[in-house]
Amino acid sequence: MNNKNLTFTTDRLEIRPLVNSDYESWLKGFLDRNPSQYQYDDGLIDMSVCTKIWFEDLVKKHHELIKNDEMYIFAIFDKNNQHIGMIDLVTIRRGIFQWGECGYFIHNQFWRNGYAYEALRKTLYIADKELEFHRLEAHVNLDNDPSIKLLQKSGFEYECTRKNFIYEFEQWTDNHIYYINFDDSNNQQN
Structure with a gap:
């Protein structure tokens, strides 16, 4: 992992990279999901391959991606x-761009x-102040209204x-691109 502090809290949440001791909580989040609520909700997922050893390998891969400044998975x-x-x-591109993309999901029971x-x-605060991105994009399906509203x-x-x-649902799909630039005075994060 790089030298940056990547554990953050809000009033109700802790946002941080996974560690091996998170296995039980992580697995329970997936196992307690409700059936799919709409097209972009995976709902119940077969977690049978997600053993503790499998999870430890996942954590190792996540930390390697962070170390290499490729992807920060929280x-x-x-x-x-x-x-x-x-x-x-x-990270899409560093150098003169400092450009990244963000994605997210919340288990549907929450x-x-x-x-x-x-x-x-x-996470926008983290991207700006800790990881020094200038621009973030989010790619969203045209009819994913909950995600569009969240981004706005x-x-x-x-x-x-x-x-x-984006290739998904066994075809190439159109996506809306939403962005935020952190040097804009109206986009100050806290």
């Missing part, structure tokens, strides 16, 4: 150490509690729609 926990979801920052907004706002509420602005941008 677990979201509540104050009772319940695994709420995940949020990540992917929806409608404001956790996604709280975690995203804190968090300070992202619509930039464009990229045609045939």
